[in-house]
Amino acid sequence: MTRRRFVLARGRFWTGLLPWAWMLLFFALPFALIVKVSLSTPELAIPPYVPPFVMEPGELLPHFRPDFTSYRRLHDEVLALGTPAADLQYLSAWGGSLLLAALTTLLCLLIGYPFAYHIARSREAARNTLLMLVMLPFWTSFLLRVYAWMVLLDSSELGLINRLLLAAGLVDAPLQLLYNQGAVLVGMVYSYLPFMVLPLYANLVKLDQRLLEAAADLGARPWTTFLRVTLPLSRRGIVAGAMLVFIPAVGEFVIPDLLGGGDVLMIGRRIWEDFGPNQDWPMAAAVAVTMVLVLLAPIVLLHRHGRANGDDGEAGP
Amino acid sequence: MSVRSRPGATAWLLAVYAFLYVPILCLIVFSFTAGEITTQLDGFSLRWYAELARDEELIGAVLLSLRVGALAATAAVVVGTAAAFVLARFGRYPGSAAFAGMTTAPMVMPEVVIGLSLVLLFTHPLFASLGGRGVAAIWAAHTTLCTAYVTVLVQSRLREMDRSLEEAALDLGCPPFKVFFVITVPVIAPALLAGWLLAFTLSMDDFVLAAMLSDPGSTTLPVLVFARLHHGLKPEINALATVIVVLVSLAVVVANRAMLSAQRKRAAALRHAAGISPTAAPTVTLSSPDMRR
Numbered sequence: 332m333t334r335r336r337f338v339l340a341r342g343r344f345w346t347g348l349l350p351w352a353w354m355l356l357f358f359a360l361p362f363a364l365i366v367k368v369s370l371s372t373p374e375l376a377i378p379p380y381v382p383p384f385v386m387e388p389g390e391l392l393p394h395f396r397p398d399f400t401s402y403r404r405l406h407d408e409v410l411a412l413g414t415p416a417a418d419l420q421y422l423s424a425w426g427g428s429l430l431l432a433a434l435t436t437l438l439c440l441l442i443g444y445p446f447a448y449h450i451a452r453s454r455e456a457a458r459n460t461l462l463m464l465v466m467l468p469f470w471t472s473f474l475l476r477v478y479a480w481m482v483l484l485d486s487s488e489l490g491l492i493n494r495l496l497l498a499a500g501l502v503d504a505p506l507q508l509l510y511n512q513g514a515v516l517v518g519m520v521y522s523y524l525p526f527m528v529l530p531l532y533a534n535l536v537k538l539d540q541r542l543l544e545a546a547a548d549l550g551a552r553p554w555t556t557f558l559r560v561t562l563p564l565s566r567r568g569i570v571a572g573a574m575l576v577f578i579p580a581v582g583e584f585v586i587p588d589l590l591g592g593g594d595v596l597m598i599g600r601r602i603w604e605d606f607g608p609n610q611d612w613p614m615a616a617a618v619a620v621t622m623v624l625v626l627l628a629p630i631v632l633l634h635r636h637g638r639a640n641g642d643d644g645e646a647g648p
Numbered sequence: 649m650s651v652r653s654r655p656g657a658t659a660w661l662l663a664v665y666a667f668l669y670v671p672i673l674c675l676i677v678f679s680f681t682a683g684e685i686t687t688q689l690d691g692f693s694l695r696w697y698a699e700l701a702r703d704e705e706l707i708g709a710v711l712l713s714l715r716v717g718a719l720a721a722t723a724a725v726v727v728g729t730a731a732a733f734v735l736a737r738f739g740r741y742p743g744s745a746a747f748a749g750m751t752t753a754p755m756v757m758p759e760v761v762i763g764l765s766l767v768l769l770f771t772h773p774l775f776a777s778l779g780g781r782g783v784a785a786i787w788a789a790h791t792t793l794c795t796a797y798v799t800v801l802v803q804s805r806l807r808e809m810d811r812s813l814e815e816a817a818l819d820l821g822c823p824p825f826k827v828f829f830v831i832t833v834p835v836i837a838p839a840l841l842a843g844w845l846l847a848f849t850l851s852m853d854d855f856v857l858a859a860m861l862s863d864p865g866s867t868t869l870p871v872l873v874f875a876r877l878h879h880g881l882k883p884e885i886n887a888l889a890t891v892i893v894v895l896v897s898l899a900v901v902v903a904n905r906a907m908l909s910a911q912r913k914r915a916a917a918l919r920h921a922a923g924i925s926p927t928a929a930p931t932v933t934l935s936s937p938d939m940r941r
Contacts, residue, residue, distance in 0.1 A: 582758020
């Protein structure tokens with residue numbers, strides 16, 4: 332018995348070694364580095380920061396001298412909130428991101444819920460094909476799907492929608508459709524819709540039809556049945572879908588960069604700019620740390636939620 | 649009591665499918681233009697497909713993306729399967745919660761944050777001397793991201809599979825290592841294949857990680873496309889999109905067919921084995937592993 336247990340423990344060690352080592356090296360360690368760099372001082376060097384650890388001569392261990400400048404900038408913006416003419420670069424980017432992500436999530440839910448519901452209620456033979464048609468755009472290139480919207484929304488008289496509007500005589504001059512918040516929102520909803528539909532479908536397809544029939548037999552109108560039976564029972568699908576859309580949407584960089592103008596501020600874009608053109612890595616790292624902290628809250632909540640309800644797994648594509 | 653075939657439902661489905669597909673169809677239609685403008689059909693020609701075939705920079709990027717995708721997907725399946733095994737079979741041990749968190753976190757983390765953290769790793773003096781940014785760094789980043797997805801897929805398959813086969817083999821004295829390769833792997837093979845394909849697509853499609861970790865010699869397809877989108881639109885991109893859409897559609901349809909027929913075969917075999925009427929098609933209920941623990 333002891334020998335068997337020993338063998339088991341050894342097997343565990345060797346099986347676990349690779350994934351543990353990989354995740355520590357490429358996930359945990361880089362994450363610790365983000366925290367370290369966020370406490371560093373920017374410097375024209377390669378890499379462009381001075382670490383917060385200072386080696387004093389004659390000492391065995393380095394001293395920890397954190398530089399809180401980056402966090403202080405964020406903090407100062409929070410303090411300056413409400414004062415007129417305050418330069419709120421980061422806070423407004425945060426606001427823009429949260430707002431756009433929330434709107435994206437809401438629109439995806441409003442479009443995706445009836446959509447997933449009707450797929451789940453369609454003939455069993457058709458469901459598979461209908462679902463595959465939702466997945467298909469997801470498998471094709473993400474960038475090229477955003478490009479499609481650049482072509483559609485183009486603001487010159489050559490833009491596809493503008494040409495239709497001009498030809499129909501609805502407008503006299505081409506509309507400014509691209510490079511604004513609306514274009515970004517359309518692009519985000521378009522890109523993230525499948526992430527909302529799949530968990531909703533996985534949830535709705537399991538809904539017990541007899542409950543709906545019972546409600547109808549007891550005299551509930553279809554709308555009442557929906558509000559009091561279907562909707563509460565699909566809560567978990569809604570939560571999962573909302574998380575899958577909201578979290579990546581907050582950090583989105585590509586869509587606002589390609590479809591949004593310079594005035595569309597988003598926090599993912601800020602990180603990208605501080606990291607790239609501005610070469611302020613400590614600032615980019617500090618923003619990344621706050622982003623993880625802000626997004627961690629809903630993730631932990633979701634996890635708890637899933638635990639409490641006995642998680643039934645993700646809707647795999 | 650039927651809720652089927654209501655006009656409102658059909659209209660909604662059609663509208664959303666139109667929303668999903670009209671932009672893609674537009675790309676395809678205008679890829680056949682002879683002119684320079686991406687929104688105007690100046691006669692039909694395959695001119696832009698010819699340009700595509702001659703575009704060496706682009707072909708190089710495609711080949712690099714394919715290579716990185718295949719390597720990252722393979723590595724992700726290996727690491728992810730091991731991680732799934734640890735999560736599904738080893739129960740709780742000190743650090744198991746941290747491990748579960750680490751393996752799935754890349755899935756719910758904004759890509760910009762993962763990208764930044766890995767850039768910091770690969771530009772750290774220790775790693776910079778080992779090669780720093782470049783193809784290997786992109787491969788490692790993609791493997792880390794894809795491992796999360798593979799882990800989830802394989803883990804759920806491991807949890808629902810019938811463990812009595814494994815236990816029988818172990819009781820008969822088969823070494824655990826052999827049990828894994830002779831019994832477990834064939835049983836979870838569909839999940840491994842699905843995981844590989846998902847990882848491959850994720851890697852092929854990733855822009856953020858690849859852009860942050862690329863050096864001049866490692867331009868993957870999305871990085872190149874992104875750069876070109878900033879330089880103005882050309883129908884050549886439409887031609888590229890058309891090729892990708894056609895290839896992906898074919899692959900998805902074939903994979904879907906294969907999966908369905910495999911499912912049907914399995915159901916038929918089970919019916920046959922159980923000797924029950926075909927009308928009572930069994931959903932494959934296997935004894936839940938939680939019951940036994």
